[in-house]
Amino acid sequence: MLDLAKHLYPIPRSLTGEGINLSFKIFQAIHPEFKTLSFATGAEVFDWVIPPVWNVKNAYIEHESGQRFCEFSVNNLHLVGYSEPVDTVIDKEGLLKFLHSRNDLPDAIPYVTSYYSRRWGFCISHRQLLDLPEGKYRCFVDSSFAAGSLNLIEAILPGESTEEVFFSSYLCHPSMANNELSGPVLLSAILTHLKQMNNRRYTYRFVLLPETIGSIAYLSRRLDILKGSVVAGFNLSCVGDERRYTHLLSRKGNSLADQALSVALLGRQNVVTKSFAHRGSDERQYNSPGIDLPVCGFSRSKYGDYPEYHTSLDNFDVVTEIGLHQSFEVMKDIVDAFELGLFPITKVLCEPQLGKRGLYRDLSECVASSTDERLVDDLSIRMDALVYSDGETNLFALAKAAACSLRKILSEVQLLCDHGLMESSGKPFLN
Amino acid sequence: MLDLAKHLYPIPRSLTGEGINLSFKIFQAIHPEFKTLSFATGAEVFDWVIPPVWNVKNAYIEHESGQRFCEFSVNNLHLVGYSEPVDTVIDKEGLLKFLHSRNDLPDAIPYVTSYYSRRWGFCISHRQLLDLPEGKYRCFVDSSFAAGSLNLIEAILPGESTEEVFFSSYLCHPSMANNELSGPVLLSAILTHLKQMNNRRYTYRFVLLPETIGSIAYLSRRLDILKGSVVAGFNLSCVGDERRYTHLLSRKGNSLADQALSVALLGRQNVVTKSFAHRGSDERQYNSPGIDLPVCGFSRSKYGDYPEYHTSLDNFDVVTEIGLHQSFEVMKDIVDAFELGLFPITKVLCEPQLGKRGLYRDLSECVASSTDERLVDDLSIRMDALVYSDGETNLFALAKAAACSLRKILSEVQLLCDHGLMESSGKPFLN
C-alpha cells in the first residue's frame, strides 16, 4: 500500500483534469474491475453543476530579480486549486493579497482551493512569505478551463447475495499522503483481499472519485441501485497514520456499518467515536435526507484532527506502512465477518456437551473468584458464542457480548461451525 | 404582564366567589375570546362534587382590649380558605388551636385552605403570634356558603389544523404573586402573541380555572375533544421569578410538549428538569390514567421549591418583569416553532451548493482543530439544519442536533426556506 501511495503522491490531482485521470488509470491497471463513469462538464447533478476541466501547464511567481517562488512544478500545493490563468506584474503589497500561508505552521504550504468561484492565488510557507524581497513580482498561471468530463471509477465484485457492502474514497487531493492517498490505497487492498475469495456471500462495491462533487454526481446516477442494495458502507479517509482510530458515526448512528466498525475497533488503542455532527467528507452526501445510505466514516486521525491536515506536511512522515496495515486489518475483520455469515445460529438445544468434542475441561474443579469481574478466556468466549447465537444476534453484537475482539469471535464461531454445533447464516437485511 | 399581575393582586380569590369571578372578568376584558364555563354547586365531576360558593364579607380576631388581628380586609391570607362563619369568644389558649403560623418564616402569613372539610381558622405571622396578649378574643368570620356555580374561562384561537396546543393556568390563589398570578398573565401574553398572527397552522386553547377542582370539572366536560386534538400542552405555574427554570416532565416524560420545553430551555441558565413524581399542579389531572393528555409543567421556581411559596412573602419581590418576560420568550419560541412547521424537509438531494447563493464561504481553506470539540457557528448550524431535516426530525430535535438554541434553528430554517432549499411542514400528529 505504501509503495502505491508513494507512486501516486507527486501527481497533480484536482476534481478534473489529467492528474486525477492518470491516478484512476493506475488503479485500473491493478484492478481491471474498475470502470470509468463520466459526467459532462456543465451537466446538472442534483443542485450542482459539473465544473469545467482544469489543467495546469505551469505556474509560479517571479521576483524582478529573476528569483522564482511557488513553483507548481516543485510542489503542486503552491497553486490554489482551480486558479484561473493570469500573467501580471504587481508589487509585493499587491501580491500578498493573493498568497495563503499558515503562521501557526511556518514550514507548511497550505492546501487551498476555489472550485466554484473564479480567482487565482498561491500558497506558500509562512517562513518563505516573511522572507519575500521587496519589489515587483510577475504572477504567472498557465491554467486552462475546458469542456470535457469529470470522471470517477467504480468496481463491483459480485457475490451470492445482491446485497452490497460499499466502500468509497476520494482521489482529488494533490500531493498529500494521509488526506487523501491513504483511503484509495486501503480501498484497493480491501478489493484485493475480496478478489482472493473463491466465492462471496455479499456483493461489494468500490468507488474512487473526486470529493463532494464526485459523490454527488455518482449518487445522481446510482441512487436507486444503491438504495436497493447497500446494507453497510464505509467512507475511507485519512486511514494511514498510527495515532488513533476514528469512527465517524452515520447520521442515524446505529446502522449496521456503525455496529461493524465500532466492534472491529474493540480492544484497539486510542479509539475515538465522533457523532455525525463531525462529518466532513463524502459521508455528508451518503447520509443526506432522501439519500439515507447506511454509511459511516473510518479514519485514523480524521481530517481536521491532525496538525499536518491540508498542508504539505501531510506526507509519509504521517502515513506509514504500519498505519495502513492496521487500518486494513480493521476492514478485513469486517468483510470477513460479512463473509462468515453475520447471524450464526447454535444448532443444538441447551448447551452442547463440549467435553466429548475436546472443547471443554473434563474435570470440574471450580474455584471462587476474589472479584466481581468475570474472567474472559477462550472457554468463556466459546460458551458465549453458543449461548448468544440465537439467529437474531449478529457477529458484531456477539463480540461485544463475549467481550472479545471481532477477530476472536470469528475464529471461535468458525471452530464451532467446524464441529457442527453452529451454522453460519447471512440472512438478508433489505425487504 | 407585571402591571396586570399587580392589578389582580389584592383581589380575594378562592375556588369560587366574587374574587375569582372578578379576576376572570379582567381577563375577558383583555381577551373577549375567553368564554365562561359554569358548573353548578353540588354537581358531580368525576369523583368530586362542586363545592358551594364561598364569599367573605369580613373576618378578624379582636382582643378584649379592642385590638384587632388577622384582618381579612388588610390581607386576605389571614383567613383560612373556605372558613365557615363563626362569632365566638375564646381565651388565648383556645385561640391558638385555630391559628396557623410558620416559625421558620416569622414574618410570613402562611396560606392555608380547607375546601372540603368544614372548619375555620386564621393565619398569622409567627412574630405576631408570639406577641399576642393574654386575654379573651372574639373570633369573627362573616363568610357564607351558597348554591351557585364554580366558573372557569376558556379561549380558542382556531388555526388551519384542528390539532391543538393547550395552555392551562389557575387563578384561585388570593394575594400571592408567583403562585399564582404569574401563570395567568403569561398565558394572557401568549394569547396576545398568537392573536397578532394573520393565520395560524395550529389551533390554540387557553384555560384559566381554579386549581384541581377546576381542571377536574373542565376535563369532565371537555375530555373527548381534548383527547382528539391536543398534541402538546403546558401547565403554567410560578413563572415570574428570575431564579431558575423548571421543566416538570409529563407522566410518560417524552411527549411532544416535553421535547419542546426541554429544547426551548437549552442554553439558558439554571435549568432544572424534574420527573412527574414532583408534580403538584393541574398536570396531575391532565396526565392521570384515562386522561393521558401530553401536558408538562413549566415553572421558574416551582411551587414548593422557593422559600416564599404559599405565604404572604410571595409578592413582587419574587415576581419581576424580567422574570415574566424571560418565561414569555421560552413559550414564544415554542409556539413560533409550531407555527413555522415542526417538520422541515430539505428539498434537494445531497448537500445543496450554498456557495452560489452566498450562504457558504467560496474559498476552501481548512485548518486542523486542536480539540475534538466541534465548532458550532452559523455555518455548522445551517449545514446541520439541512442534513437533519429528513421530515422525521422535528425542530426540537433539530436544535439539539445542531447544538443551538431553538430560536437560532428557527431563524436558520426560515432562511433556508426563503432560499427554496427547505420546506416547512406541519404534518399531523393525531390521525
Added chain:
Amino acid sequence: MLDLAKHLYPIPRSLTGEGINLSFKIFQAIHPEFKTLSFATGAEVFDWVIPPVWNVKNAYIEHESGQRFCEFSVNNLHLVGYSEPVDTVIDKEGLLKFLHSRNDLPDAIPYVTSYYSRRWGFCISHRQLLDLPEGKYRCFVDSSFAAGSLNLIEAILPGESTEEVFFSSYLCHPSMANNELSGPVLLSAILTHLKQMNNRRYTYRFVLLPETIGSIAYLSRRLDILKGSVVAGFNLSCVGDERRYTHLLSRKGNSLADQALSVALLGRQNVVTKSFAHRGSDERQYNSPGIDLPVCGFSRSKYGDYPEYHTSLDNFDVVTEIGLHQSFEVMKDIVDAFELGLFPITKVLCEPQLGKRGLYRDLSECVASSTDERLVDDLSIRMDALVYSDGETNLFALAKAAACSLRKILSEVQLLCDHGLMESSGKPFLN
C-alpha cells in the same frame, strides 16, 4: 428451612444414585405434589447422554502404617464425584497425582467431579496433604456404575390462569450448605406459602433436579409446555447467606422475572446485579437459544463469589436462618405481586377525592422544601399508585416510580382496591 437443610446435609448426593433419590423423597414427604420424572441411563437428551447411576459403598486411602485418609464415610467430599472403582497400592509420589487440594484454603476439602470422563481421585485439605507420611498407600474406591435412571421431581400448583411462574433449583451437590441445599429449601418454603392460598391467579411450577444434565433432561421433556406457559422463572442457587443479594440477569436482561427481582431487591443492602455473562447454573439451559425461557438467577453470594464456594467450608457458618428467611421474603414479595394482579388499574378519571375517604389530609398547609429531592411518604406512594396505574404499568414498575419497596406498593394498592379506587388485574402475557 435451616432444619431441613441440616437434615439433608450429610446425605452423599450426586447426579444419580441413592443419595439424591433419598433427598428427593424427603421433599416428597413434605410436598406430595412433587412427582418423579425419570430418564433411563444411556438415553439421549438433546446433545447429551444420561450417565450411568453411580453409587459408592466405601472409599479411602490407607497408608502402609494402617492410617486412613480421605474416608468417604467421614466426609463425602473426599471422593471425586463419579470416581471409578479402584484398589491399588502406589507410593506417595504416585498418590499425589490423584489428590486435589486448595493451598489458598488449607483447611478446606475441595469439591471436584468428573462426570463424563472416567477417572478416580480424592480431595483433601492442603494441611493434611502436606502432612502425609512417606510410604506406600492403598487407594480404595468401592463404587459402581449401573444402568438405571436419573431422576428429578416436579410439582405444579394450578391457578386460574395457565400462565406459570417457574422455580428451579438443584440437589446434586453432596455435603455443602449454600451451594446447594439453600436453593431447594427456599423453593420448598415458597411452595408452602403458595399452598396456603385458597386460590391462585397463576399456576406455579417447581423443579428440583441434578444441575445441568437434569435441567437439560427436563427441558427435553417439557420444553413445549414451558414455552407456552412460563411468564417468569427463577433459578434459586446459593440463597442462604447474609452477605449480599445477587440478581443474575436473564439473557435478554429485561424479562418480567428480571423486573420482578430487581424491584423486589429495591431498598435492600448489598444488592449486586450481574449480566448473563456471569451465568453458571441452570439459567444457562433455560436461556439458551431455542429454549428462551424468561428465567433469571437469584442468589445471595452467588456461586463462585464467596470463598467457601465448592469446598467443605460451605457449611452452616455460611448459611443461616436469617439469610434463608430474607431470601424467602424476596421471593414472597414477588409471588404476592403476581397474586395481587400485576396490572392494577385506577378506576376513576382524574385524581379521586381521597379526603372524603380519610385517605388524605383535609387541611392544605403546604410548605416549601429546601431541597430538590422529593419527600417519599405514605401519601406520595398512594398518589403515585393511583397516577401510574394505567393498566400498562405493572406493580414492579409502580414500585420503582413510587420509589418504595415492592412490599409497600402491594399494601398501598391493596388499600386502594379495598376503597374501590383501583382494580387489580392480571392480564395475560402470552398470546
